[in-house]
Amino acid sequence: MRVVLLGAALAGVLVVVLGFVLTRDGGEVDFRxxxxxxGLTLPAVVADTPGFEGKALAITFxxxxxxxxxxxxxxxxxxxxxxxxxxxxxxxxxxxxxxxxNDTPASIRSFLRRNRAxxxxxxxxxTVRSLQEVWKxxxxxxxxxxxxxxxxxxxxxxxxxxxxxxxTLHPGVDLTPANLAHDLEAALSASENVGAARAPTSxxxxxxxLFFRPG
Numbered sequence: 252m253r254v255v256l257l258g259a260a261l262a263g264v265l266v267v268v269l270g271f272v273l274t275r276d277g278g279e280v281d282f283r284x285x286x287x288x289x290g291l292t293l294p295a296v297v298a299d300t301p302g303f304e305g306k307a308l309a310i311t312f313x314x315x316x317x318x319x320x321x322x323x324x325x326x327x328x329x330x331x332x333x334x335x336x337x338x339x340x341x342x343x344x345x346x347x348x349x350x351x352x353n354d355t356p357a358s359i360r361s362f363l364r365r366n367r368a369x370x371x372x373x374x375x376x377x378t379v380r381s382l383q384e385v386w387k388x389x390x391x392x393x394x395x396x397x398x399x400x401x402x403x404x405x406x407x408x409x410x411x412x413x414x415x416x417x418x419t420l421h422p423g424v425d426l427t428p429a430n431l432a433h434d435l436e437a438a439l440s441a442s443e444n445v446g447a448a449r450a451p452t453s454x455x456x457x458x459x460x461l462f463f464r465p466g
Contacts, residue, residue, distance in 0.1 A: 293416070296385055305341075307435050310410065312346065312349045312405060313347070314401075317403070320423065323422040329366065330367075331344070334429075341412075342439070346374050351395065407420045407431065418434045
């Protein structure tokens with residue numbers, strides 16, 4: 252009888268522990284990336300970009316000449332999107348250029364093709380001036396300013412469908428296809444009202460010189 256009771260008690264503890272691992276904040280699925288402070292949202296400068304509304308977003312910052320972190324980020328983001336199955340249409344993976352002076356249509360297409368990300372990753376290019384607003388809003392150090400294609404910020408930030416920043420993953424640290432897919436699924440689950448999201452903003456770049464260049 253003691254063995255049975257002990258087994259039941261251990262099972263109960265295990266359920267509680269697993270509950271803490273899988274949920275937080277009253278039932279929300281936990282995230283595998285580092286989690287930002289509460290209340291941070293998608294910067295207004297990109298909030299009404301066409302295609303963003305109602306989608307969970309994975310956003311990063313790439314340079315087509317980068318040979319270190321960027322290929323890792325691009326290929327793993329693409330693989331994560333491919334694993335999402337029926338939820339694939341509910342997410343969007345986006346990369347903003349950090350070197351618009353040298354990222355050309357040809358180099359973007361080649362980079363996406365090389366990293367098997369042509370169909371999964373949207374590469375956003377534009378003028379230096381327009382992208383500077385994006386870098387500033389996201390607090391990103393671009394290679395355009397460092398002078399080195401391999402020296403710039405490469406976080407992968409996950410936002411839910413209401414524009415709330417949910418997690419950040421880093422190439423070579425915790426970014427894997429499985430971790431990103433998990434966090435995108437968690438972001439979808441965290442959005443109680445998918446369509447209620449982000450109000451359009453007057454300074455959004457989508458109406459000016461910033462644009463998507465699909466693969």
